[in-house]
Amino acid sequence: MSGRKHAVVSGDERVPAPFGRRAARITANRASGGYRVFSALDSGGPEPRAGQFYMLSAATGWGTGPAEPGTGPEFLYLPRAFSVAATERLADGIRLDFLLEDIGPGTHRLGALAEGEKLLLTGPLGRPFSRPSELNPQATGAVLVGGGVGVAPLAIWRHELSRAAIPIRVLLGFRNRQHSGGMELFSRGPDKDRLSREAGGGAPESGAKPVLCPEVRLASDDGHVGHHGYVTDLLAVLLEGGDAARSAAVFACGPPAMLEAVRQLCGERGVACELALESPMACGFGACYGCAVPLAAGGFMRLCVDGPVVRGEEIETAMVAGAGHG
Amino acid sequence: MNEPAVDLCGIPLAHPVINGSGTFDAIAARRVFGDALLAEFPFAAFVSKTITPERRPGNPPVRIYETAAGMVNSIGLPNKGLEGFLAEDLPQLAELPVPLVVSVMGRSIEEFTRLVERVARRPEVAALELNVSCPNVRSGLVIGEQPKEVSSLMAGLRDLTAKPLIVKLTPNVADPAAVAVAAQDAGADGVSLVNTLKAAAIDPATLQPALGARRGGLSGPAIRPIALAQVAAVAEATTLPIVGMGGIENGEDALAFLAAGATAVAVGTASFRDPLAGARVRRELAAGLSARRLEGVRGRRGTAPPAVAASTST
Numbered sequence A: 001m002s003g004r005k006h007a008v009v010s011g012d013e014r015v016p017a018p019f020g021r022r023a024a025r026i027t028a029n030r031a032s033g034g035y036r037v038f039s040a041l042d043s044g045g046p047e048p049r050a051g052q053f054y055m056l057s058a059a060t061g062w063g064t065g066p067a068e069p070g071t072g073p074e075f076l077y078l079p080r081a082f083s084v085a086a087t088e089r090l091a092d093g094i095r096l097d098f099l100l101e102d103i104g105p106g107t108h109r110l111g112a113l114a115e116g117e118k119l120l121l122t123g124p125l126g127r128p129f130s131r132p133s134e135l136n137p138q139a140t141g142a143v144l145v146g147g148g149v150g151v152a153p154l155a156i157w158r159h160e161l162s163r164a165a166i167p168i169r170v171l172l173g174f175r176n177r178q179h180s181g182g183m184e185l186f187s188r189g190p191d192k193d194r195l196s197r198e199a200g201g202g203a204p205e206s207g208a209k210p211v212l213c214p215e216v217r218l219a220s221d222d223g224h225v226g227h228h229g230y231v232t233d234l235l236a237v238l239l240e241g242g243d244a245a246r247s248a249a250v251f252a253c254g255p256p257a258m259l260e261a262v263r264q265l266c267g268e269r270g271v272a273c274e275l276a277l278e279s280p281m282a283c284g285f286g287a288c289y290g291c292a293v294p295l296a297a298g299g300f301m302r303l304c305v306d307g308p309v310v311r312g313e314e315i316e317t318a319m320v321a322g323a324g325h326g
Numbered sequence B: 001m002n003e004p005a006v007d008l009c010g011i012p013l014a015h016p017v018i019n020g021s022g023t024f025d026a027i028a029a030r031r032v033f034g035d036a037l038l039a040e041f042p043f044a045a046f047v048s049k050t051i052t053p054e055r056r057p058g059n060p061p062v063r064i065y066e067t068a069a070g071m072v073n074s075i076g077l078p079n080k081g082l083e084g085f086l087a088e089d090l091p092q093l094a095e096l097p098v099p100l101v102v103s104v105m106g107r108s109i110e111e112f113t114r115l116v117e118r119v120a121r122r123p124e125v126a127a128l129e130l131n132v133s134c135p136n137v138r139s140g141l142v143i144g145e146q147p148k149e150v151s152s153l154m155a156g157l158r159d160l161t162a163k164p165l166i167v168k169l170t171p172n173v174a175d176p177a178a179v180a181v182a183a184q185d186a187g188a189d190g191v192s193l194v195n196t197l198k199a200a201a202i203d204p205a206t207l208q209p210a211l212g213a214r215r216g217g218l219s220g221p222a223i224r225p226i227a228l229a230q231v232a233a234v235a236e237a238t239t240l241p242i243v244g245m246g247g248i249e250n251g252e253d254a255l256a257f258l259a260a261g262a263t264a265v266a267v268g269t270a271s272f273r274d275p276l277a278g279a280r281v282r283r284e285l286a287a288g289l290s291a292r293r294l295e296g297v298r299g300r301r302g303t304a305p306p307a308v309a310a311s312t313s314t
Helices: A105-111 A148-163 A190-198 A231-238 A242-246 A256-269 B026-033 B081-093 B109-120 B147-160 B176-185 B221-237 B251-260 B277-291
Strands: A022-032 A035-042 A053-058 A080-083 A086-090 A093-100 A118-125 A142-147 A168-174 A215-220 A249-253 A272-276 A292-294 A300-302 A309-311 B006-008 B011-013 B017-019 B064-067 B070-073 B100-104 B127-131 B165-168 B190-193 B197-200 B215-219 B242-245 B264-267
Touching: A022 A093, A035 A105, A035 A118, A053 A093, A053 A105, A080 A093, A080 A105, A080 A148, A086 A148, A093 A105, A093 A148, A142 A148, A142 A231, A142 A256, A148 A168, A148 A249, A148 A256, A168 A231, A215 A231, A231 A256, A249 A256, A256 A272, B017 B277, B026 B081, B070 B221, B081 B100, B081 B109, B100 B109, B109 B127, B109 B147, B147 B165, B147 B176, B176 B190, B176 B221, B190 B221, B215 B221, B221 B242, B221 B251, B242 B251, B251 B264, B251 B277, B264 B277
Parallel strands: A142 A168, A142 A249, A168 A215, A249 A272, B017 B264, B100 B127, B127 B165, B165 B190, B190 B242, B242 B264
Antiparallel strands: A022 A035, A022 A118, A035 A093, A053 A080, A053 A118, A086 A093, A272 A309, A292 A300, B006 B011, B064 B070, B070 B215, B197 B215
């Protein structure tokens, strides 16, 4: 298969974020199952790495007046942390895609942003995913495990890994149909065609092979699609056998319970894993010390500067109190 | 554009805006934003997060909770402790392009003495801020809530250094002026106020306390009117230089604190929303003074009415 390789940046090589907060124009905002995907054009920042996040707020109706009645706190004040789900370099800036679930005043306000409206953002922030070979020198590829809105950083990670021609398995779990939004981020179609072009494979019609298409397996709690059960059931099967466990590098993002199940399963089998965690956050750049996550060695880390991607064995638990924001 | 330089207890500030202790980590910010942090440092002096004698991990999650126009925090003073700070953080903070104020907290006069002695002798340090929102283990009373405790603490510390000692006042008192007077009489060089207001939050889903430590402190625009009242009260009762803070979001807010009697202002929670809030407040404050054709503001002192005059600020 022809194609140039694209270097995957190491977890600790971070490009400094522009200092401050800047405006980006909303270019799209649409429903995706029970979630929403919105896009903004960032003319002032670098391309983010998979696993990184932004602190987002709206330029209006945020901290300047009441939130929608019935959606929670009377006034919005703090920004919200969102992992980037997809990114594309365009002529006049970087397009950033975010996945959201409307469960509170912040996500409600962001979900209601119209095309042309201003999004305020700080970022890209945080430690991105590591190269699979950094996580496990014997890794033959990457296993991506996600659930709910947690599929967002895995979508961009799958894209980066594909461009580097690294084999991928993707396991996604959803509670029910309502919570299965974001699947389009993994779908065939325009995304696949672009991957083909970027890998030097040419347009599909030319007969060149597309970039390795990741195998996506699904699980659902309610059985509406795929395996009737948990995504960790699928992971357990995948990791069966010493060879499989030895050559795996697992990357997970999803609800705390799912992450903790992945962490424990990988711990039991001696499998290297990285988790993209969530925690309550106010600032996103290490100022407030609000995003503490307990360390296995005792004490806490600040998720925004030392994470949000963490190694499974680094932390005491992935069941972080207060994770998930509205 | 008027850019009022300020002399704060003998420390020259290029402009009146500094940061609230514990609301900006310059070392982490440098990691995140690179050297742009130094080129565009938002504050005229940098106040460190409070250092305690021993390393502290801080409180378990949840540490922060959004409220109307602000937030409640119960962070728990995580810090590397005195030795860790001196060895690891101080050299990095010394690279900042502005004077450094180190905030310290002890649970006894002995602990405060050790902190002040070790920190004040470092040439990188311009001044110390005494965080007295903590109990004195001997008496069980919160130092900053009792004029006698503050007097006794200041008396014990005053002779340890000639560097400015600024007392960070807690607002959780009926009479902040009395505490400020006690600080002044015992030799404090200045006061900074207000710290956070005692507060709590209940998680609507569980009907249990939302914060891991159950109680915390309220900050942000919600507390601004309370902070202004306390700055005014302290300005009337003492002649100490005052660093005023509490929900400052913009230049007009900063101007209000100067008019109430503050010598300088601190931006805290606003930085969480906008990392460059300090720089923005500075710009807007200068613009606000310009628009009013003022070079500075001299706020209330003693019983005189507010004097807003075209004079250089002190």
